Amino acid sequence: MHINLIRVPDPTSIDDMLDEPLGLLYVAANLLKEGFDVSISDYRGTDDICIKEADMYGIQLYTPTAHIGIKIAKRIKRMHPWAYIVAGGAHVTAVPYFDTAGVFDMVCYGEGEMAMPVIAGYREKRGSQSKIWQANTIESLDAIPFPARHLVPIMDYHRKVEGHRCFGIIGQRGCGYKCMFCDRALFGNRPRYRSVENIVKEIESCIDTYGVWHYEFFDDIPFPNLARIQHFGEMTKGMGLEYRCNSRSDQKNDLIFKEMQKTGCKVVCFGIESGVQALLDAMKKGTTVEGNLNTIKMAKAAGLTTMGYFILGYPGETKDTIKKTMEFVDNSGLDQAQFYTFVPLPGSEIYANLDKYGAKLITSDFSEFYHVTGTDGHGGKTIDTPWLKADELHEEMQKVRKWLKERNSKGAMQDYYKEKLDYKTA
Numbered sequence: 001m002h003i004n005l006i007r008v009p010d011p012t013s014i015d016d017m018l019d020e021p022l023g024l025l026y027v028a029a030n031l032l033k034e035g036f037d038v039s040i041s042d043y044r045g046t047d048d049i050c051i052k053e054a055d056m057y058g059i060q061l062y063t064p065t066a067h068i069g070i071k072i073a074k075r076i077k078r079m080h081p082w083a084y085i086v087a088g089g090a091h092v093t094a095v096p097y098f099d100t101a102g103v104f105d106m107v108c109y110g111e112g113e114m115a116m117p118v119i120a121g122y123r124e125k126r127g128s129q130s131k132i133w134q135a136n137t138i139e140s141l142d143a144i145p146f147p148a149r150h151l152v153p154i155m156d157y158h159r160k161v162e163g164h165r166c167f168g169i170i171g172q173r174g175c176g177y178k179c180m181f182c183d184r185a186l187f188g189n190r191p192r193y194r195s196v197e198n199i200v201k202e203i204e205s206c207i208d209t210y211g212v213w214h215y216e217f218f219d220d221i222p223f224p225n226l227a228r229i230q231h232f233g234e235m236t237k238g239m240g241l242e243y244r245c246n247s248r249s250d251q252k253n254d255l256i257f258k259e260m261q262k263t264g265c266k267v268v269c270f271g272i273e274s275g276v277q278a279l280l281d282a283m284k285k286g287t288t289v290e291g292n293l294n295t296i297k298m299a300k301a302a303g304l305t306t307m308g309y310f311i312l313g314y315p316g317e318t319k320d321t322i323k324k325t326m327e328f329v330d331n332s333g334l335d336q337a338q339f340y341t342f343v344p345l346p347g348s349e350i351y352a353n354l355d356k357y358g359a360k361l362i363t364s365d366f367s368e369f370y371h372v373t374g375t376d377g378h379g380g381k382t383i384d385t386p387w388l389k390a391d392e393l394h395e396e397m398q399k400v401r402k403w404l405k406e407r408n409s410k411g412a413m414q415d416y417y418k419e420k421l422d423y424k425t426a
């Protein structure tokens with residue numbers, strides 16, 4: 001039985017070949033382990049959607065590109081009407097009323113690694129199945145085989161650390177914080193961690209197979225305490241790793257940053273979101289402007305390059321608060337900053353309560369739900385608020401981008417991002 005896993009194109013993304021399809025590589029690895037024949041079609045970076053013949057397809061859907069995935073599924077049904085098509089991913093998990101448009105045979109909610117071999121096994125035996133599969137939360141992340149990187153041209157993706165091609169690592173799933181804008185439907189509210197041993201084993205196998213010493217941890221908080229980073233340091237001593245990762249912006253223990261620096265961390269990224277306390281409170285971020293400033297200072301003192309992520313346009317945002325956030329960036333000493341347009345993602349608390357927070361959804365077209373306006377100027381116009389209309393926010397974002405482009409920054413990633421800021425503003 002052949003299973004083809006599909007990542008759909010993202011034509012308006014500023015770089016749709018930035019990252020390998022890590023989620024699908026995980027699902028593929030477990031299917032391979034269970035004896036299935038698997039291929040991955042990553043349609044990113046190509047206009048040529050050449051459908052492979054397979055007995056079963058798994059299509060990963062994200063909110064802004066879900067419509068493209070539905071089109072691909074319809075095409076598969078026309079070409080291979082006997083094939084079984086499963087939809088999965090963050091979008092279907094966040095949208096329980098997800099309309100399968102009659103084209104998907106099954107919708108798999110939740111983490112797909114353990115579920116997909118079971119679904120494929122039923123399918124192989126032609127067993128009866130419901131249209132919906134609720135996958136169990138995976139408690140032991142160490143039980144998932146390492147991503148099947150050999151199924152894609154892994155060195156062709158673009159993400160870099162310190163100018164070197166880096167691989168993505170996921171060492172944690174789930175988050176216990178309650179930020180209103182965040183969609184935690186897929187991985188849940190409880191942080192689960194892989195063991196440090198298991199992560200280091202994966203890194204060693206990537207070094208042996210691909211000669212890659214550069215990594216990006218996609219975890220929300222890969223090193224939440226001193227013990228974990230010290231353990232990682234002991235296990236990777238002398239390996240010469242360099243990596244980039246996230247940290248909470250209210251991290252108060254400077255020893256964690258010092259250990260991160262010693263273990264090869266070059267850039268630490270913080271979800272700061274805003275330079276205005278009232279907005280942080282409205283987002284239920286649980287951080288303070290002052291705490292964020294202190295954390296940035298500590299990380300810089302430890303020798304790390306600091307990067308901040310910001311959201312513009314959350315209900316309550318005004319032209320004045322945008323200016324204040326820009327001032328925050330300048331005063332904070334942050335080396336790099338990236339700004340995203342607020343969109344109310346399905347699965348987030350704010351999405352379900354927009355009225356309560358004074359916002360009005362102006363479109364139900366999910367292809368508008370991009371945090372970053374695409375190369376064709378599309379995306380990001382999803383809500384009007386009494387403080388800013390969607391069009392006004394779009395204009396403000398263009399000004400911020402111009403300012404960002406002119407701002408001094410250091411580090412390969414920010415330079416790369418700056419190059420990509422040249423796109424239409426329609």
Ligand code: SF4
Pocket residue numbers: 175176177178179182183184220271
């Ligand atoms: S934004 Fe980050 S800290 Fe907040 S809930 Fe989401 S993952 Fe957790």
